Amino acid sequence: xxxxxxxxxxxxxxxxxxxxxxxxxxxxxxxxxxxxxxxxxxxxxxxxxxxxxxxxxxxxxxxxxxxxxxxxxxxxxxxxxxxxxxxxxxxxxxxxxxxxxxxxxxxxxxxxxxxxxxxxxxxxxxxxxxxxxxxxxxxxxxxxxxxxxxxxxxxxxxxxxxxxxxxxxxxxxxxxxxxxxxxxxxxxxxxxxxxxxxxxxxxxxxxxxxxxxxxxxxxxxxxxxxxxxxxxxxxxxxxxxxxxxxxxxxxxxxxxxxxxxxxxxxxxxxxxxxxxxxxxxxxxxxxxxxxxxxxxxxxxxxxxxxxxxxxxxxxxxxxxxxxxxx
Numbered sequence: 001x002x003x004x005x006x007x008x009x010x011x012x013x014x015x016x017x018x019x020x021x022x023x024x025x026x027x028x029x030x031x032x033x034x035x036x037x038x039x040x041x042x043x044x045x046x047x048x049x050x051x052x053x054x055x056x057x058x059x060x061x062x063x064x065x066x067x068x069x070x071x072x073x074x075x076x077x078x079x080x081x082x083x084x085x086x087x088x089x090x091x092x093x094x095x096x097x098x099x100x101x102x103x104x105x106x107x108x109x110x111x112x113x114x115x116x117x118x119x120x121x122x123x124x125x126x127x128x129x130x131x132x133x134x135x136x137x138x139x140x141x142x143x144x145x146x147x148x149x150x151x152x153x154x155x156x157x158x159x160x161x162x163x164x165x166x167x168x169x170x171x172x173x174x175x176x177x178x179x180x181x182x183x184x185x186x187x188x189x190x191x192x193x194x195x196x197x198x199x200x201x202x203x204x205x206x207x208x209x210x211x212x213x214x215x216x217x218x219x220x221x222x223x224x225x226x227x228x229x230x231x232x233x234x235x236x237x238x239x240x241x242x243x244x245x246x247x248x249x250x251x252x253x254x255x256x257x258x259x260x261x262x263x264x265x266x267x268x269x270x271x272x273x274x275x276x277x278x279x280x281x282x283x284x285x286x287x288x289x290x291x292x293x294x295x296x297x298x299x300x301x302x303x304x305x306x307x308x309x310x311x312x313x314x315x316x317x318x319x320x321x322x323x324x325x326x
Contacts, residue, residue, distance in 0.1 A: 006032050007191060012304065014213065022205060024212030029199040030189040036198030040184035043202060046219040052150045053178035053209055054092035054121075057158060059085050059170045062141035067170050073138030076131045078170075081142070084131070086172055088112050089124035089207035090146050100144040107133050110140070121146060124208030149176040179215050181205040217308035224273065264289040265320065272316050279304050280313075292322040299324070 015025040059082055067078050092098050100115040113126035155171040164171035182204055189199035204212035265288045267277045283302040285291050317323055
């Protein structure tokens with residue numbers, strides 16, 4: 001396949017033998033010389049800096065007014081407990097602050113699985129040790145505030161936003177990125193008689209709150225959105241402003257949606273990315289009608305089709321006045 005006389009990759013696949021919820025290796029071949037490093041660097045930078053995730057913002061421990069307090073009957077001191085809490089990998093889809101609560105009153109080792117999580121929140125590494133009670137009669141109560149964000153936020157930055165002003169609330173440095181490590185390697189690939197093409201292999205390791213597939217999909221969408229904006233500069237001509245009544249605008253909007261729903265449209269003729277067209281076509285889906293006839297579970301069974309792809313498809317159908325089958 002070619003585009004503007006450039007060879008496009010013929011194979012984009014994941015290593016099924018090693019693919020898991022926390023690790024995946026994707027291979028892209030064959031690429032024009034230099035494009036392997038270009039794509040690898042761009043995807044790696046975005047995955048390590050711009051993906052949204054959840055992390056602990058503050059910790060409150062009953063009986064500890066500050067991080068240098070001593071807890072009687074507990075093996076770990078407060079700084080060690082805070083470090084253990086920061087090692088938790090949390091999945092959280094809400095907008096507000098979520099509170100995780102650990103209550104213990106018997107001797108034993110307590111882990112991430114000991115936390116009570118609100119709806120929408122879950123701990124991906126429940127085996128993470130938090131603290132150990134050594135004496136009978138000792139009570140341990142830990143409250144962890146979790147929020148969604150991106151990048152790295154320090155204690156001082158949280159304090160400047162008004163958090164941590166209450167006695168007993170200990171702010172922590174928050175690392176929101178759900179991707180732990182990204183490595184990529186570029187080797188030579190053959191296309192016909194030429195051996196100077198690139199073969200890109202990307203290894204992604206996450207904390208379990210997001211899959212490697214979704215990490216790459218989300219990073220790709222971020223890059224695509226930026227490139228689309230660059231591509232659109234200077235291409236749109238100004239349209240004269242026409243003042244219409246609210247009733248006229250509502251009638252036109254209703255009519256356009258109805259017209260879109262009434263006629264079947266080839267996916268290749270829509271604004272959806274060619275990559276998604278290719279994925280859907282491989283599954284025998286080439287038109288809006290065929291796409292609307294599918295359920296979410298049927299689409300997620302397609303190769304290289306994940307949660308991010310599902311959101312794109314839903315937005316496309318909505319613009320055509322359609323939705324997925326139940």
